[in-house]
Amino acid sequence: MSRFFAIVWPLAGALLLGVSGHAETQSNVVILSTTTSTQDSGLLDVLVPMFERKTGLTVKTISVGTGQALALAARGEADVTLAHAPGVERKYVEDGKMSNRRLVMYNDFVLIGPPEDPARIKALPSAVDALKRIAESQSRFVSRGDKSGTHVLEQGLWKQADIEPRGAWYIESGQGMGQTLGIANDRRAYTLTDRGTYLAFAKRVDLPILVEKDRPLLNIYSVMEVNPANGPRVNVAGGKAFAEFMLAPETQAVIKAFGVDRYGQPLFVPVAGKKDEDL
Amino acid sequence: MGLFGQGILEALRLLVTGDPEVWQITWLSIRVSATATLLSLLVGIPVGALLALSRFPGRAFVVSLVNTGMGLPPVVVGLFVTILLWRNGALGFLELLYTPTAMVTGQLVIAAPIVTGLTLAAVQQVPEAFRLQLLGLGASRPQMIWVLLKEARLPMLAAVMAGFGGVISEVGASMMLGGNIKGSTRVLTTATVLETGKGNFDVAIALSVILLLITFLVNWALSAIQQRRRG
Numbered sequence: 025m026s027r028f029f030a031i032v033w034p035l036a037g038a039l040l041l042g043v044s045g046h047a048e049t050q051s052n053v054v055i056l057s058t059t060t061s062t063q064d065s066g067l068l069d070v071l072v073p074m075f076e077r078k079t080g081l082t083v084k085t086i087s088v089g090t091g092q093a094l095a096l097a098a099r100g101e102a103d104v105t106l107a108h109a110p111g112v113e114r115k116y117v118e119d120g121k122m123s124n125r126r127l128v129m130y131n132d133f134v135l136i137g138p139p140e141d142p143a144r145i146k147a148l149p150s151a152v153d154a155l156k157r158i159a160e161s162q163s164r165f166v167s168r169g170d171k172s173g174t175h176v177l178e179q180g181l182w183k184q185a186d187i188e189p190r191g192a193w194y195i196e197s198g199q200g201m202g203q204t205l206g207i208a209n210d211r212r213a214y215t216l217t218d219r220g221t222y223l224a225f226a227k228r229v230d231l232p233i234l235v236e237k238d239r240p241l242l243n244i245y246s247v248m249e250v251n252p253a254n255g256p257r258v259n260v261a262g263g264k265a266f267a268e269f270m271l272a273p274e275t276q277a278v279i280k281a282f283g284v285d286r287y288g289q290p291l292f293v294p295v296a297g298k299k300d301e302d303l
Numbered sequence: 304m305g306l307f308g309q310g311i312l313e314a315l316r317l318l319v320t321g322d323p324e325v326w327q328i329t330w331l332s333i334r335v336s337a338t339a340t341l342l343s344l345l346v347g348i349p350v351g352a353l354l355a356l357s358r359f360p361g362r363a364f365v366v367s368l369v370n371t372g373m374g375l376p377p378v379v380v381g382l383f384v385t386i387l388l389w390r391n392g393a394l395g396f397l398e399l400l401y402t403p404t405a406m407v408t409g410q411l412v413i414a415a416p417i418v419t420g421l422t423l424a425a426v427q428q429v430p431e432a433f434r435l436q437l438l439g440l441g442a443s444r445p446q447m448i449w450v451l452l453k454e455a456r457l458p459m460l461a462a463v464m465a466g467f468g469g470v471i472s473e474v475g476a477s478m479m480l481g482g483n484i485k486g487s488t489r490v491l492t493t494a495t496v497l498e499t500g501k502g503n504f505d506v507a508i509a510l511s512v513i514l515l516l517i518t519f520l521v522n523w524a525l526s527a528i529q530q531r532r533r534g
Binding site: 055060063064066069072084085086087099100101200201202203205221224225228255256257258 | 482
């Protein structure tokens with residue numbers, strides 16, 4: 025037993041030191057709270073190292089649903105936020121929790137569903153009309169149900185359709201976009217998805233795009249800085265540096281080209297300097 | 304070939320080609336979980352042994368607390384420790400959130416009750432008569448505990464295996480406390496969740512196979528020690 029402890033104590037000490045060894049001083053750390061779609065698309069894996077090389081700062085990317093990303097920022101637990109729920113974002117800006125909201129890029133959402141199309145929505149110009157038909161025919165629809173940007177947009181569409189979706193046909197997955205696509209595919213249901221994730225899953229999902237290119241289906245990503253009043257440890261300068269970086273011409277050029285090699289088409293359209301009403 | 308076959312091939316490819324990111328993720332998984340397990344031994348063995356040998360009012364209650372703790376949901380531990388470690392939380396000044404140290408802390412909370420509970424059971428199963436005999440032969444109390452722990456060392460290796468197995472495989476606490484940050488806090492379980500979310504099922508399966516391999520190797524080594532000493 026003494027031999028046991030003679031081994032265990034130094035080992036534990038050494039491992040703990042090794043583990044905590046590269047703790048960075050926090051002023052060099054920028055916490056970015058963002059949505060899963062930016063992470064899952066792989067875009068941040070390209071942009072974050074670029075930013076770190078340029079500034080010498082370390083970014084900690086916390087990718088969660090848009091709802092949680094903004095809630096964390098409002099508590100001062102992040103320094104900058106990249107989100108895609110304009111309505112919710114504007115509310116945080118009005119409440120003074122976030123500031124300097126600027127558009128970074130957009131892509132779009134598409135309504136997909138089984139090829140048999142039981143609700144007959146194919147090629148409808150309006151996503152709201154399509155949802156009305158889905159609800160009327162009680163065709164299965166899978167919702168994210170997780171306050172993500174996608175879910176917020178979907179709720180907005182239901183509201184415009186003046187429908188409160190409920191019933192056995194309305195399935196809430198409570199999971200990320202990838203898992204939700206899997207469920208929709210399995211249940212032969214309709215769902216709303218961002219085009220990027222859909223392209224990434226295209227091989228495994230045989231639900232064609234039925235409705236697209238309607239203005240409310242635009243998926244707009246904005247960057248916001250965190251109000252230092254939200255908490256004592258907000259890294260204001262670091263957050264601002266990341267926001268500026270996202271809008272810099274060089275970064276926007278990378279965004280424009282991103283995804284072409286893998287999907288044959290870009291996943292995002294950069295729009296730095298534009299306003300919501302320009303789109 | 305099915306998805307599993309593809310995944311296993313991918314695992315072999317990643318291991319053989321020495322993909323630096325996969326090695327880094329694997330090594331961090333081992334480091335974090337081994338540290339948490341060793342620390343949990345330092346807490347769990349003394350507490351478990353003392354609980355096994357002492358008699359005090361409310362002992363039954365404490366023992367059931369420990370036993371409940373053996374099944375602590377990692378996601379609950381993750382949530383509570385995260386809130387403590389938030390910048391504006393009670394321990395925010397330590398600035399530990401989203402670091403491997405935060406993950407070790409969470410895993411320690413998960414593993415310590417497991418080690419405590421199994422140590423308690425191991426020491427208790429040493430017959431009472433043996434203990435009395437030791438005291439009768441003039442052993443001091445610390446000496447007696449020492450001998451008892453030695454006697455119980457085989458079942459206690461099971462405690463090590465259960466503790467390590469519990470923490471290296473958990474995802475909830477690591478996800479919340481580490482944040483699954485590339486190159487810094489991404490471990491095998493959180494990377495598996497991420498790759499599944501991305502639709503890279505073959506990579507996800509490959510990471511799972513590596514995780515299973517590590518758990519197997521660790522348990523195999525510990526079992527070998529356990530069985531040899533028995534022989």
